[in-house]
Amino acid sequence: MQINDLGVVLLLALIVFIIVIITKGIVIVKQAQVIIIERFGKYLQILTPGINWIIPIMDKPHLMEWRENRDYMDGSGRVRSVPITEMRNVIDMRETVYDLPRQSVITKDNVGIEINALLYFQITDPINAAYKVESLPTAIEKLTQTTLRNIIGEMDLDQTLTSREIIKSKLQVILDEATNKWGVKVNRVELQDIIPPAAIREAMEKQMKAERDRRAMVTEAEGTKTAQILKAEAVRESEIKKAEGMKQAAILEAEGISEAKIKVAQAEAEAVKIVASTVAQSSNPASYMISLKYIEALTKMTEGKDNKIIYMPYEASNVLGAVAAIKDLTGGVPAAK
Template sequence: MEIGFGLVWGLVLVLVVITVFAGTKTVPQGQVWTVERFGAFTRLLNPGLNFVVPFVDRIGHRLNVQEQVLDIPEQSVITRDNATVAVDGVIYYRVLEAEKAAYQVANLPLALSTLAMTNIRAVIGGMDLDQALSSRERINTSLLVILDGATSPWGVKVSRVELRKIEPPSNLIQAMNLQMTAERERRATVMKADGEREAAIMRAEGAKRSLILAAEGRQEAAQRDATARERLAEAEAFATRAVAEAAAQGGEPALRYFIADRYVQAFGAIATAPNGRLLIVPMEAAGLAAGITQALELLRGAPPRPAAPGSVPQVGPVPPAATP
């Protein structure tokens, strides 16, 4: 009896230990478990130590409530202008309501991936190729709004959608490269033509300015020459009037002095002219010397001496007393 009684107590103890272990659940951080009683959902187990009714309650789903990353498989998408591009991406999502995520959708990752692929085809299919390649951010935003709204009944929050690749086929890439090269060459040609046009305009402006300055210089020189000629004419007129007045008052000697002075000046100009080594004197040296001597004697007030044959007429200055 004692042996049987001990065996029973041993079995009871073992059963109690098994029951305690069966009713104790330790949920790790970042997860939420669902509890089912006879197949029906009853409650959630949060991270930490939890207790359930042994042999009656069981763990239904173990859900990760951390933010997770889901790859979107690569697929071919046809754009609005019938260009084929290869597209893939990633989805960042988080389970907010574990009960809905566990029982409102079966295989949540597959459902998210399929939903994302379908909407990628819809969004990119409504764009031209150039728009799809240049509007990556707009595509991401559109997919985020669509997926977040579609997964809200599942208790899932989609926080980000990123397309990693939008790649046309190789032959289309080569055509795009050729188009880009042609466009850059066109821009270079246009810029070169604009530069040459600007340079031609600047050269024309410089030539115009140079001609204007040259014309202004010639005009100014002509004005100065006209002024000099006018002053010279005034001086000649004044000298002529003075000689005329002197001749009227002093008579023939003053006129002869004037003629002799002009003759000496003309001869000096001929002598200093750069016409080579040969100097032709149109008169005898003795006559010239005699004319100069008579002019000096007239300046000193002495009576003129008879002129030598072949010399200039004897002239002299107007006497000082005859000058007004």
């Protein structure tokens, strides 16, 4: 009985051991993650997303240093991001954002500035990332810092402040080429802050203020100039319109006078024709007209209460002839009874 009981105990222990081994050997890998398995310290395989099985004790996951940013609230109530380094047996294949700490660099014209950047990278080959570099996050950080110093050291301060795109593109190309052997793809780089010294910032602010004042003065002067030009053009247009109006009025007045004179001349001609046809029956029409003008002229000369004119006709027969002609025209005046 004791032997049988011992056999049962051993059998139960074996079953429990097998169950533990199977349980410990089941590894579930999440999507977009992989696990590198080593057997007795040597690379064995990569576990892909899903249910996988390994032999416990013999197979172990490779531990890899990983760094991520974690937010915390400081004493002033502001949220700050701090990089945390830890050892993981899971390799994340998704794109990772790494906030590089702020560092001091010197420009080509010997001006010290502070700069920090964001690095977006992705592990494409987990085997190279695990075995080709000792600490992938540290290597990427140091490579980015030294590369950034070299790029900024070749540029002046003004060029550094205005050439963010050039700096980002150069930094991305250099980092992508350098990290390719580590199984890492650098997708893009973003510069967060470029902070010059306080004295430089104060001088830049003064320069910007002076530039804004200059632009305001130029804008005001251009506005005044435009207003004066528009005003002069308006006056010129007004004078032109006025002159054209006066010209048109003078033309119309002249045309009116001309038409009036034509009408008067036509009326006189018509009167002369009528008089001529009437006078021709009894006397000379020419003598009649001369006598009529002579009398009109004599009447105008004697107008005015202060005028004293002594008129001596040079030929009395002309006056008598004119009177006779008028008498003939009118048919004579009947004598008073």
